[in-house]
Amino acid sequence: MLVVMQAHATEEQVRAVCQKIESLGYRAHAMPGALRTAIGVTGNQAEVEPGTLEEMPGVQELIRVTKPYKLVSRDVKDDNTVITFPGTKATVGGRALAIMAGPCAIESREQALAVGERVARAGAQFFRGGAYKPRTSPYSFQGLGEQGLQIMAEVRDTYGLMIVTEAIDNESLELVEEYADIIQIGARNMQNFSLLKRAGRARKPVLLKRGMSATLEELLMAAEYIMSEGNYNVILCERGVRTFADHTRNTLDLSLVPAVQRLSHLPIVVDPSHGTGKRNKVTPLSRAAVAVGADGLIVEVHNEPDRALSDGMQSLFPDQFDELMTQVRQIAAVVGRTVPAITSETPPVLASEPAFRSVAGQRR
Ligand code: PEP
Ligand code: MN
Numbered sequence: 001m002l003v004v005m006q007a008h009a010t011e012e013q014v015r016a017v018c019q020k021i022e023s024l025g026y027r028a029h030a031m032p033g034a035l036r037t038a039i040g041v042t043g044n045q046a047e048v049e050p051g052t053l054e055e056m057p058g059v060q061e062l063i064r065v066t067k068p069y070k071l072v073s074r075d076v077k078d079d080n081t082v083i084t085f086p087g088t089k090a091t092v093g094g095r096a097l098a099i100m101a102g103p104c105a106i107e108s109r110e111q112a113l114a115v116g117e118r119v120a121r122a123g124a125q126f127f128r129g130g131a132y133k134p135r136t137s138p139y140s141f142q143g144l145g146e147q148g149l150q151i152m153a154e155v156r157d158t159y160g161l162m163i164v165t166e167a168i169d170n171e172s173l174e175l176v177e178e179y180a181d182i183i184q185i186g187a188r189n190m191q192n193f194s195l196l197k198r199a200g201r202a203r204k205p206v207l208l209k210r211g212m213s214a215t216l217e218e219l220l221m222a223a224e225y226i227m228s229e230g231n232y233n234v235i236l237c238e239r240g241v242r243t244f245a246d247h248t249r250n251t252l253d254l255s256l257v258p259a260v261q262r263l264s265h266l267p268i269v270v271d272p273s274h275g276t277g278k279r280n281k282v283t284p285l286s287r288a289a290v291a292v293g294a295d296g297l298i299v300e301v302h303n304e305p306d307r308a309l310s311d312g313m314q315s316l317f318p319d320q321f322d323e324l325m326t327q328v329r330q331i332a333a334v335v336g337r338t339v340p341a342i343t344s345e346t347p348p349v350l351a352s353e354p355a356f357r358s359v360a361g362q363r364r
Contacts, residue, residue: 001041001044001048001064001065002038002039002063002070003017003038003041003053003062004036004062004063005017005039005059006036006058006059006060007060009037009059009060010058013056013057013059014030014037014058016056016057016058017053017056017058017059020053020056021039021041026042026043026048027043027228028040028041029071029227029228029230029232031076031077033077033078033079034079035078036060038077040076042228050062068221069223069263069264070224071227071228071232072220072223072227072263073220073263074263074264074265076265077265078265079265080267081093081232081233081266082267083205083235085162085205090125090126090162092182092205092269093266093295095336095337095338096337096338096339097290097295097328097332097337097338098296098297099123099124099126099296099297099325099339100124100125100127100164100269100298100299101115101119101122101126101127101128101297101298101299101301102115102116102124102127102129102300103115103128103301103302103308104130104133104273104311104312104315105133105143105311106129106130106143106144106148106151106152107141107144107308108151109151109154112129112151112154112155113151113154113158114303115129115303115318116158116159117159118301118303118322119301119318119321120159120160120161122318122321122342123325124161124340125161125162125340126181127156127161127164128164128165128299128300129148129152129163129164129165130143130148130165130166130310131143131145131147131148131149131152132145132148132165132166132167132168132172132176133168133310134166134168134186134188134189140310141309145172146175149165149175149179150179152180156181162181162182163181163182164181164184164207164298165184166183166186167183167184167185168189169192169195170198173195173198173202177202177203177204180204182204182206182207183206183207184207185208185209187211187212187239188211188212190209190210190211191211191214191218193225196208196222196225196226197225199231200225200227200228200229200231201230201231203231204233205231205233205235206226206231206235207237207298208222208223208226208234208236209237209239210236210237210238210239210241212240212241212242212250213242216256216259216263220264223236234266235266235268236266236268237268237269237271238253238254238256238257238269238271238275238289238294239252239270239271239274239275240252240275240277241253248275248276248277248278248281249275249277249278250276250277251275252272252289254270254285254289254294255292257292257294267296268294269294269297269298270285270286270289270296270298272285273298273299273300273315274314277313277314279305279315279316282300282320283316283320283327286299286327286328287327287331290328290332291335293335297328299316299321300315301315301316301317301321302317303317322342325339326342
């Protein structure tokens with residue numbers, strides 16, 4: 001159920017409707033839009049009895065949401081979600097593309113600082129890196145744990161980059177939430193429902209990666225789990241799915257981007273590193289991702305990829321990342337987006353952009 005408020009409804013009226021919904025034993029999710037506020041109602045097993053809600057001051061109409069996903073849907077919120085980061089000018093879902101780059105795993109302080117410096121100079125606003133690694137083999141490097149998070153905090157302080165790092169279970173999420181600016185939920189955990197609910201109670205934005213065999217609807221339902229707990233700052237991520245193709249590690253499904261944008265207001269970024277598994281395909285697919293309308297990129301970069309403890313084959317050399325940024329900047333201009341400029345030696349100046357409305361016709 002969706003309660004659509006009148007355009008001129010006051011905050012007081014919105015609050016009163018939310019309180020009424022909660023008093024009926026449901027959960028209210030107020031979603032302010034450019035024109036009006038809509039209030040999503042969840043927690044109801046059966047249909048909500050419209051009765052008194054319909055008559056309350058400021059209420060325009062009640063709409064039954066028939067899709068299985070509700071809070072992620074454009075039915076509930078038509079405007080694109082733009083995620084902001086207090087104290088910075090960075091956004092995800094705004095006109096400026098969100099560029100996240102860094103090694104697959106944090107291996108040492110030296111490695112993280114070396115990569116951090118280069119990606120910051122190239123214009124990335126976010127530093128990615130795993131402190132907890134979900135590995136296929138229990139004998140592979142599992143990450144540095146909290147020490148890795150501390151190293152990332154140093155990268156943030158040194159280069160002004162915000163931190164994106166993965167939580168692999170509820171335990172690691174506690175710590176990741178303390179250190180990270182964006183909590184990553186990996187492909188293997190896309191349907192770990194207890195982890196999704198815990199992330200929904202976190203106070204940081206969540207980057208949710210598509211499971212390797214997940215449909216669009218399953219991805220949106222996973223995001224719904226997070227939002228239903230009250231965390232509305234969810235970033236979706238296409239990172240490739242399993243197919244019969246053997247020329248790449250996964251098949252990067254770029255058609256997901258416009259498909260998501262038609263149905264959901266949430267931002268979506270693309271990971272061409274896991275999506276291809278091959279260094280020489282990362283830049284071409286980054287160009288394609290930006291052309292198709294992605295809200296950002298998450299790219300693996302390593303100062304010594306040949307010695308990386310994980311995913312070296314798909315990690316770019318820093319010079320290659322500079323080139324990727326140069327190319328992507330040109331494509332971005334064509335689709336009405338911007339990419340922060342390369343700076344010579346200082347940490348990046350984060351691009352300030354006004355709230356963004358899509359290039360005409362691009363979003364749906
Ligand atoms: C990663 O980002 O390093 C990672 C493990 O990604 P995914 O969950 O997409 O495999
Ligand atoms: Mn990786």
